[in-house]
Amino acid sequence: MAASMWTFLLVICLVLITVDATPNILFILADDLGYGDMGVYPNPNTTHGRLDTPNLNTLAKQSMMFTDGYAGAPVCAPSRCTLMLGRHTGHCTVRDNGQSLKDDDITIATILNKAGYHTALVGKWGLGSNGTDASPNNKGFEYFYGYTSQENAHDYYPPFLWHNEKQMEISTNKNASAKKCGYPYTTHCVWAEDLMVNATLKYLEEAASSSTQPFYLFHSFTTPHAGGIGSDGETGVPAPYDLPQYKSEWPRVERDFGSVVTMQDQHVGEMLKKLEEVGLDKNTVIFYASDNGAHNEGGHSYKFFESSGPLRGFKRSVHEGGVRSPLLIRWPGVTKPGTVSEQQWGFWDFLQTAAEIAEVPTTSLPDKLDGYSLVPTLKGNNQEQPEYIYHEYCHPNEDHKGWGQGIRFKNWKSVRYNANDTTVELYDLEDDLSETNNLASQHPDVVKMAINYMNTAHVDANFCGH
The missing domain is CATH 3.40.720.10 (Alkaline Phosphatase, subunit A)
Incomplete structure (x- = not known):
């Protein structure tokens, strides 16, 4: 009986060790x-x-x-x-x-x-x-x-x-x-x-x-x-x-x-x-x-x-x-x-x-x-x-355009092909996951916010050739 008790306690200890x-x-x-x-x-x-x-x-x-x-x-x-x-x-x-x-x-x-x-x-x-x-x-x-x-x-x-x-x-x-x-x-x-x-x-x-x-x-x-x-x-x-x-x-x-x-x-x-x-x-x-x-x-x-x-x-x-x-x-x-x-x-x-x-x-x-x-x-x-999701890439993307940035905040997604551009693309991912309908002209306030995020997120430390 004592041996069985010791076996039981050992099993319990091993389980606790595994859990913890x-x-x-x-x-x-x-x-x-x-x-x-x-x-x-x-x-x-x-x-x-x-x-x-x-x-x-x-x-x-x-x-x-x-x-x-x-x-x-x-x-x-x-x-x-x-x-x-x-x-x-x-x-x-x-x-x-x-x-x-x-x-x-x-x-x-x-x-x-x-x-x-x-x-x-x-x-x-x-x-x-x-x-x-x-x-x-x-x-x-x-x-x-x-x-x-x-x-x-x-x-x-x-x-x-x-x-x-x-x-x-x-x-x-x-x-x-x-x-x-x-x-x-x-x-x-x-x-x-x-x-x-x-x-x-x-x-x-x-x-x-x-x-x-x-x-x-x-x-x-x-x-x-x-x-x-x-x-x-x-x-x-x-x-x-x-x-x-x-x-x-x-x-x-x-x-x-x-x-x-x-x-x-x-x-x-x-x-x-x-x-x-x-x-x-x-x-x-x-x-x-x-x-x-x-x-x-x-x-x-x-x-x-x-x-x-x-x-x-x-x-x-x-x-x-x-x-x-x-x-x-x-x-x-x-x-x-x-x-x-x-x-x-x-x-x-x-x-x-x-x-x-x-x-x-x-x-x-x-x-x-x-x-x-x-x-x-x-x-x-x-x-x-998170406040935003940010990506950048130093070379042309699939559209054969220049240095690119992408920012997602809430359901908005914005893309800029050159770091100094004042124009961006803007998509509502909730309704347009495939990014086919550019809404930039309809939401200048959101565009301004996107550009501000992009400018803030990127630190130029000579790692990108632009």
Whole structure:
């Protein structure tokens, strides 16, 4: 009887420890996945059917799903900068691909690491090279496996990947080319995404076996971004094999695009299964999002699957299609499964959200943050909408116009193509989600407010070439 009592008390203690344990944080980031690519998001005009994303659809049912989530920028590196630093693109130090974080930039990985988290990055970094102060290991990540270079990440079959600051050769991929590894010889080379997903699965196993430390794991996919085989060129979306749901009469690049989206979905399913297998699922907060809107590169057309859904524009646009992102957040025991939120949230809000999840005091956070914590919304409480959602991009957008800014405040969305223009476009997203009816001439007071927001949000620190 006494032994049974001790067993009972031990079980109770373990349950209490599990409940009270500091949550792990897993952020899964897709690369160039459009708002309409995930099956649970609206896509009213598709003529080729919805992409097959069963695991993400299931995750959405288990999560709080956001209709008004925003990536940090309409392209890769600036978007990741906002996610790391908690600043929007008007203040972030990386505002274009090919730039690096600055020496004094403090990332969420550094903050969580100092708070006792083990920190890991698997996949694409794109914010600084190894051997510099902007390498992943020098920006807060204790473990890194993947690509440091924005351009090298275009190569789906690279000759090496980085493990921390050491190059790990992939001998099968030496001299990889479309001739050597393309159809029907894709199994002759190794798809980097498989290696990176395996690294994440192994990491989760090891994290479970050393249960003394919570973790922050950032898994940064390179798909469905355009890429190549043995090359940094964006010549297609080279899937390792065909999936039967994508029809043989479709263009190869579109079958490949659909296949890599579904393969990413399968890989996310493997991560979710692994969390459950090793007993981490109940104490891990999962974020899933895309780094910008749908791409239109490598011969792929974003219109083939209507990847932007009901939104205007695509990657590189400051219209909604370039910056609005699918966003799922699952926090077991906190977020109510299957809820849909219209709370507006951008990547620069992740830092403060993650910090509050990890119970990091606000006094330990950097100054001059642009974001806010979404935790009250995740707990089912009402929050005021942020004053505005701001994006900028240093190059022409999909309309082939100049340096662009986009601002959303309440339901208004305004776009300005050149930083010094006194004219802007203005849309009411509540009635015109596709941004087709420019109301600027009818609302001069709102236009004035939009220009004021844009002028205030942008700080010119020689990061943009205008």
